[in-house]
Each structure stands twice: as structure tokens, then as C-alpha cells.
Amino acid sequence: MGRGWVHFKIAGQERSLSQSSAETGLDAARRVLRVAVSPSPSPRRWGAAALMLLLPATTFHLLLVARSGPARLLGPPPYLPGLEALWSPRALLLWLTWLGLQAALYLLPARKVAEGQELKDRSRLRYPINGFQALVLTALLVGLGMSAGLPLGALPEMLLPLAFAAILTAFTLSLLLFLKALVASPSALAPGGNSGNPIYDFFLGRELNPRICSFDFKYFCELRPGLIGWVLINLALMMQEAELRGSPSLAMWLVNGFQLLYVVDALWHEEAVLTTMDFTHDGFGFMLAFGDLAWVPFTYSLQAQFLLYHPQPLGLPMASVICLINAVGYYIFRGANSQKNTFRKNPFDPRVADLETIPTATGRQLLVSGWWGMVRHPNYLGDLIMAVAWSLPCGVSHLLPYFYVLYFTLLLVHREARDEQLCLRKYGLAWREYCRRVPYRIVPYVY
Ligand code: NDP
Numbered sequence: 001m002g003r004g005w006v007h008f009k010i011a012g013q014e015r016s017l018s019q020s021s022a023e024t025g026l027d028a029a030r031r032v033l034r035v036a037v038s039p040s041p042s043p044r045r046w047g048a049a050a051l052m053l054l055l056p057a058t059t060f061h062l063l064l065v066a067r068s069g070p071a072r073l074l075g076p077p078p079y080l081p082g083l084e085a086l087w088s089p090r091a092l093l094l095w096l097t098w099l100g101l102q103a104a105l106y107l108l109p110a111r112k113v114a115e116g117q118e119l120k121d122r123s124r125l126r127y128p129i130n131g132f133q134a135l136v137l138t139a140l141l142v143g144l145g146m147s148a149g150l151p152l153g154a155l156p157e158m159l160l161p162l163a164f165a166a167i168l169t170a171f172t173l174s175l176l177l178f179l180k181a182l183v184a185s186p187s188a189l190a191p192g193g194n195s196g197n198p199i200y201d202f203f204l205g206r207e208l209n210p211r212i213c214s215f216d217f218k219y220f221c222e223l224r225p226g227l228i229g230w231v232l233i234n235l236a237l238m239m240q241e242a243e244l245r246g247s248p249s250l251a252m253w254l255v256n257g258f259q260l261l262y263v264v265d266a267l268w269h270e271e272a273v274l275t276t277m278d279f280t281h282d283g284f285g286f287m288l289a290f291g292d293l294a295w296v297p298f299t300y301s302l303q304a305q306f307l308l309y310h311p312q313p314l315g316l317p318m319a320s321v322i323c324l325i326n327a328v329g330y331y332i333f334r335g336a337n338s339q340k341n342t343f344r345k346n347p348f349d350p351r352v353a354d355l356e357t358i359p360t361a362t363g364r365q366l367l368v369s370g371w372w373g374m375v376r377h378p379n380y381l382g383d384l385i386m387a388v389a390w391s392l393p394c395g396v397s398h399l400l401p402y403f404y405v406l407y408f409t410l411l412l413v414h415r416e417a418r419d420e421q422l423c424l425r426k427y428g429l430a431w432r433e434y435c436r437r438v439p440y441r442i443v444p445y446v447y
Contacts, residue, residue: 044195048203055290056167059298060086063159065400066305073400081160091161095169101141102225105134106215116209116274121187125209127216127274131223131267138228142235153243155236156308159298166294173293174202174286177217181206181283190283205285218284221292222273223266229297231256231263237304244308251314251393255303258326258390265334272341277419303394303401312395319393326389333382336371340379343367358437360430368437375440377419380412384442416441 061077068078110128118124146152155162178198181189184207193204210217234256238248248256266273273279278288343352347365356373357365371378387405394401420441423431441447 044200045197048200052203052286052290055295059163059167059294060160062299062302062400062403063163063305066302067309071306071310071398071400073398073403086161086164088158088161088165091158092165092168094158095162095165098229099169099225101138102134102228103215103220105137106130106220106224108133108137112271114271114274117280119187119208125211125216126214127219127271129270131270132264134224135228135264135267138232142232152236153239155233156240156305159233159305163294163298166298167290170286170290170293173217173221174205174289177210177284177289178202178206180210184210191281193283193285201283201285203286205283205288208283209279210284218279218288219273221284221289222278223270226292226294226296227263227266230300231260233297233301234259234304237301237308241308241311245311249307249311249314250316250319251312251395252304252307254314254319254322254326254393255307255390258386259300259304261326261330262386265330269337269341272337275341275344277415277422281422299407300404302403303390306394306398306401310394310398312393312397314393314395322389322392325392326386329382329385329387329389331382332371333379333386336378336382339371340367358430358434360427362426364427366427366430366434368434373438375442375444376435376438377412377416377442380416380442384409384412412442 060081064077064079064081065071065073065075106128108130110130111133112129114127114129115124116127142150142152178201188207188209190205190208193201193206195201209219238252238256241252242248282288339352339355342349343355343365347353347357352367352370355367356369358368359365367373375381384405387408391401391405420431420435427434
């Protein structure tokens with residue numbers, strides 16, 4: 001599963017959302033976001049610089065408002081934290097220990113070694129498939145630690161300085177990788193991220209797959225410290241809720257369970273990440289480093305953070321409905337992703353051999369029935385349905401827990417627009433034919 005966590009390239013030109021009275025809000029958003037892919041140099045620089053300030057500021061804002069009484073997404077934070085609230089050598093040490101542990105688990109022997117896509121120089125990189133193993137070993141270590149008295153419930157109090165440490169790490173890592181790219185061979189550079197504008201290139205990342213020996217920085221960051229860190233933070237929030245109120249609430253159980261399923265699924269299907277845009281197209285710079293290390297663990301855990309400070313009553317009937325929504329979302333998400341992955345690996349596999357396809361000039365085929373005949377991105381639809389199910393346990397009294405749904409809708413609309421452009425370039429007329437036969441992008445009959 002590909003993850004462009006904060007994948008908004010910079011909108012270099014401002015456009016009115018109401019240019020055409022006939023277009024829907026989503027059409028307009030898509031058009032503005034598409035403009036973002038090819039901005040002119042100066043807005044590029046300022047856009048990148050603005051995002052490098054805005055994204056960390058948003059992370060801190062969400063952490064602060066989640067614990068405040070009114071928990072207003074759009075209101076000011078309850079206070080502006082001073083450096084003493086952000087900077088903590090203890091938190092930095094804890095964060096670096098976490099990264100060190102995940103790096104050590106990454107280096108352990110893997111159940112399988114997978115090959116990535118063919119690169120410009122016709123070589124293929126090799127990747128250890130041991131993310132799921134890292135999750136299981138982390139769970140064992142945390143379990144052992146807790147039985148030896150590790151105070152996991154104290155973690156929520158450290159989220160602010162931990163996020164600060166993660167953001168510092170993302171900046172430092174991006175800087176080191178930017179410098180490393182200065183001596184990289186031209187064939188190692190990413191299609192984007194090499195505009196000659198240092199701020200923009202620092203943001204997008206210059207090298208496609210920066211590595212030291214066999215340690216691949218992008219692959220390591222994409223699914224491990226942040227994703228496993230996310231469920232660990234969720235667990236810590238649940239432990240603290242149990243300490244405060246005697247037992248975890250049903251809403252907290254649901255949020256923890258749903259998001260754990262998502263992370264387990266991502267790590268179980270780790271190999272699929274190698275065919276995503278993040279790996280085949282994007283450099284590894286601040287955008288991905290920040291997204292993977294800071295944005296995911298500290299903002300994707302927002303629902304659990306909200307629930308700790310704002311307990312929500314949830315009855316069994318409503319909980320069952322929410323479970324059903326999550327199950328439907330997961331069914332579509334997994335069905336669509338597995339169908340495409342199976343087809344791409346072996347189009348003659350009996351599970352996909354009967355599906356209707358469109359041939360393309362590249363020799364590859366496009367599925368035009370099954371999940372991929374319903375809409376052009378059925379996997380995004382499933383993902384969005386799950387996003388709604390993760391927020392519903394938090395009730396409807398606050399907008400804050402729905403931040404993920406709002407952000408994720410924008411992210412996927414933008415991602416879908418980028419993918420369309422790439423596919424049009426790759427498949428030309430065959431892609432146009434696919435769009436004619438499957439007119440809706442993400443939501444049938446709506447978008
Ligand atoms: P996809 O898995 O949708 O991959 C898009 C690619 O699929 C296209 O470039 C094309 O590549 C191939 N394709 C498109 N249409 C067809 C077709 N009809 N038949 C066969 N192949 C087709 O994209 P992502 O990498 O964006 O998403 C992967 C998963 O990760 C999704 O489920 C998404 O929801 C999730 N995700 C989650 C995020 C998060 O933060 N939680 C962030 C981003 C993504 P080709 O033809 O070259 O194979």
C-alpha cells in the first residue's frame with residue numbers, strides 16, 4: 001500500500017474555486033491541486049518554505065487542541081508552548097532509542113527479499129520483507145517492558161516533546177540526504193525534486209532511493225518507526241485512559257482496533273509499497289521524512305488523543321454499525337489492492353484471469369472489470385470509508401476527530417489527480433479508453 005502521507009505539492013498559483021459555476025467543490029479542488037504539480041519557480045520556493053513551517057505548526061496545533069477543553073479544530077490553541085515545553089533531552093533520547101530499535105529490527109534476517117521496480121540504469125534494488133516481523137518483535141519487547149514496569153501510560157504526557165524530536169529528526173535527515181544527493185550519480189535522482197531550486201528540492205527530495213550500503217532510508221521510514229509508533233501511541237493512550245477511568249472505553253477500543261488492523265495490514269502487505277508512486281517517482285526529502293516520522297504517529301493518533309481527554313459514550317448498537325462501516329471499507333480497500341497486485345504479478349492467476357482488460361502499448365493491461373471497473377480508484381474509496389469509521393466513535397459534537405477524514409480526502413483527491421497524469425503519460429489512448437469506460441474516479445456516481 002502506497003503512502004504519500006503529506007503528499008501535497010505546492011500550489012504555486014492561486015485560483016478561484018468558483019471559476020466555473022458548473023463545477024463541483026471536488027472538481028475545483030482537483031483543478032487547484034493539479035496546478036500544484038507544475039508550479040513556476042518562485043511560488044515553488046515559497047510554497048515549499050510555507051509548508052515546512054505549516055505542517056509542523058499543524059502537528060503542534062492538533063496535539064494542543066486535542067487536550068484542551070473546547071477541542072476546537074479551527075480555534076486558536078489553548079496556549080503557545082515555549083521551548084521548555086517542546087525541548088526535552090529525555091524525549092529526544094526516547095525517540096532516538098525508538099529509531100535505533102526499529103533500525104536494528106530492519107537489519108534482522110527477513111522471511112523474504114523482494115526486488116523493487118526497474119530503475120533508470122536498468123538495475124533493481126532489493127528490500128527485506130520483515131516489517132510485520134518488526135511489529136511482532138516490537139509488541140513482544142513492549143509487553144516484556146510493561147511486565148517489568150515500563151510506564152507506557154506516561155507516554156501521552158510526552159507527545160509534544162516527542163513530536164518536536166521527530167520533527168527535528170526529519171529536518172536533520174532531509175538535510176543530510178540533500179547533501180548526500182550532491183555526490184549521487186544522475187541515474188539515482190528522482191524525476192521530481194531536481195528543479196535546481198534548493199528549497200523546493202530539499203522539500204521534495206533529490207535522490208529516489210537514498211541508501212547507505214543496503215540500508216534504504218525511504219523504505220525504512222515509510223512503514224516502520226511512524227506506523228508502528230502510531231499504534232504504540234494509541235496503546236499508551238488506551239493505557240492512560242484505563243488508569244484514569246478504571247477501564248478503556250468502548251470508543252477507545254474501536255479506534256485502537258481499527259487502526260491496528262490498518263497497520264497490521266500495511267506491514268503484512270509490505271511488498272506492495274515498492275510499486276507505489278512514493279517508490280517509483282518521488283525523491284526522499286522533507287515531505288516524506290516529515291510525513292513518515294512525525295505526521296503519521298502524532299496526527300493519525302488524534303482520535304485516540306481526543307478520546308482520552310473527551311470521553312464519549314458509545315452504546316453497543318452504534319458500535320456495531322461503526323464496525324460494519326469499517327468492515328465494508330476494509331473489504332473494498334483490501335479487495336481492490338489485492339486484485340491489482342495479483343493481476344500485476346501474474347495476469348493469468350485464476351483469481352483475476354477472467355477479468356476484462358484493456359491492452360496498452362506498453363504491453364501491460366488495465367483492468368476494466370471487478371473492483372477496477374467500478375471506479376478508477378476503488379482502494380481510495382475503501383480507505384476513505386475506513387477513515388470515517390475511525391472518527392465516528394468520537395461522536396459528532398466536535399470537528400477535531402474528523403480532521404483525518406478532511407485531510408485524507410484532500411490527499412487522495414490530489415494523489416488521484418497525480419496518478420491520472422502519470423497513467424495518461426504511460427498509457428496514452430488506452431488510459432483515455434479506460435476513463436471512458438470507467439467514468440468515476442473514487443466515488444461511484446459522485447466523483
Ligand atoms: P494505487 O495502488 O491505486 O496505484 C495506482 C497505480 O495502479 C497506477 O499508477 C497504475 O500503475 C495502476 N493502475 C491504475 N488503474 C489500474 C487498472 N485499472 N488496472 C491495473 N492497474 C491499474 O495507488 P497508491 O499507491 O496511491 O495507493 C495504494 C494504497 O495506499 C491505497 O489503498 C491508498 O488508499 C493507500 N494510501 C494510504 C495513505 C494514508 O496516509 N493512509 C496515503 C496514500 C495512499 P501501473 O499500471 O504502473 O501498475
